[in-house]
Amino acid sequence: MMTMQMTLGTALINRLGYGTMKLTGPGVWGMPRDEAAAIKLLCRAADLGVQFYDSANAYGPRVTNQLLGKAFHGRTDLLIGNKVGAERGSDRSWIVDNRPETVRRQVEEALLDLQTETLNLIYLRLDGDGHGPSPSKDIPLEEPLGVLVELQKQGQIQHLGLSGAGPEELARALVLTPITAIQNRFNLVDRSGIEVLADCERYGIAFVPYWPLASGKVLDHPSLTAPARRLEATPAQISLAWLLRRSPVMVPIPGTTSIAHLEENIASARFANQLTSEEIDTLTKLVSERDAHLASPARITRDTTNSVKRD
Numbered sequence: 039m040m041t042m043q044m045t046l047g048t049a050l051i052n053r054l055g056y057g058t059m060k061l062t063g064p065g066v067w068g069m070p071r072d073e074a075a076a077i078k079l080l081c082r083a084a085d086l087g088v089q090f091y092d093s094a095n096a097y098g099p100r101v102t103n104q105l106l107g108k109a110f111h112g113r114t115d116l117l118i119g120n121k122v123g124a125e126r127g128s129d130r131s132w133i134v135d136n137r138p139e140t141v142r143r144q145v146e147e148a149l150l151d152l153q154t155e156t157l158n159l160i161y162l163r164l165d166g167d168g169h170g171p172s173p174s175k176d177i178p179l180e181e182p183l184g185v186l187v188e189l190q191k192q193g194q195i196q197h198l199g200l201s202g203a204g205p206e207e208l209a210r211a212l213v214l215t216p217i218t219a220i221q222n223r224f225n226l227v228d229r230s231g232i233e234v235l236a237d238c239e240r241y242g243i244a245f246v247p248y249w250p251l252a253s254g255k256v257l258d259h260p261s262l263t264a265p266a267r268r269l270e271a272t273p274a275q276i277s278l279a280w281l282l283r284r285s286p287v288m289v290p291i292p293g294t295t296s297i298a299h300l301e302e303n304i305a306s307a308r309f310a311n312q313l314t315s316e317e318i319d320t321l322t323k324l325v326s327e328r329d330a331h332l333a334s335p336a337r338i339t340r341d342t343t344n345s346v347k348r349d
């Protein structure tokens with residue numbers, strides 16, 4: 039039996055978290071149409087046992103951190119992982135900007151928005167999976183990470199992580215500081231972030247797969263039908279259960295704006311140990327992990343038989 043909990047930093051948490059990105063207005067921009075409903079959803083997640091929440095200064099920008107601050111102000115039983123090092127352009131574009139001054143400012147903003155004196159987990163967003171032109175592309179990760187280590191020593195940050203990191207970046211980061219979590223893209227149809235998974239297992243670092251449901255694209259994948267039928271589960275639940283079984287350090291952060299989907303996703307943990315080894319193998323082998331690596335985002339397209347291809 040694989041456990042559905044892991045120690046993240048100093049806290050034992052349920053491995054199924056929640057990703058807040060889509061709680062903003064459309065296009066991950068501005069406040070949600072119904073702010074009270076967004077806060078209600080966060081509170082429902084906490085009631086259902088979700089202890090780990092994913093956010094970033096770039097979501098909104100600053101909107102998801104403000105929602106989390108309003109929902110969870112003063113709660114010490116929940117962990118929020120927040121990414122710094124990405125900005126939004128006025129045209130709503132995504133820009134990796136992990137210059138030391140940006141990272142320092144974003145930590146200050148996150149402290150204000152999350153209404154806390156200490157941030158649980160700050161990830162440094164790297165450009166590993168190619169978000170486009172970046173003002174920080176020539177700056178070595180040691181510079182912004184050095185700033186975060188300094189802020190950690192001052193007590194503003196508890197734990198540090200990386201997002202969009204390969205094994206080389208992880209090794210360089212570990213020279214400077216312990217790393218608690220890596221957040222990379224990884225799901226049933228896109229294994230781009232896998233290269234660091236073995237190191238995460240070796241060092242007990244949480245591997246946080248972002249887009250765990252491939253932003254909804256996995257939900258009608260034919261490979262999920264048989265196990266879903268056998269276990270009377272939904273495809274989303276099988277997809278998340280497979281992630282939980284894929285590694286004991288896997289901490290998925292599915293996003294949803296629907297309380298019904300939230301409840302469904304959280305219930306998926308109970309199916310993880312019910313999947314057979316053969317079912318796990320079939321789902322794992324759906325995509326070759328051997329050649330998977332970060333770099334430009336994998337484009338997922340569907341052909342007429344509804345199978346998923348990467349090109």
Ligand SMILES: NC(=O)c1ccc[n+]([C@@H]2O[C@H](COP(=O)([O-])OP(=O)(O)OC[C@H]3O[C@@H](n4cnc5c(N)ncnc54)[C@H](OP(=O)(O)O)[C@@H]3O)[C@@H](O)[C@H]2O)c1
Binds near residue numbers: 093202222251291292
């Ligand atoms: N590090 C990075 O660069 C990075 C990049 C992207 C995302 N992230 C993080 O990853 C988190 C998750 O990503 P995501 O929310 O974009 O994608 P996701 O979790 O892969 O999928 C979310 C999508 O699936 C749908 N969905 C969720 N549960 C469902 C269910 N049970 N049944 C049917 N549909 C369901 C949602 O729609 P409904 O709202 O209708 O449920 C939504 O469209 C984000 O919130 C963010 O925190 C990080």
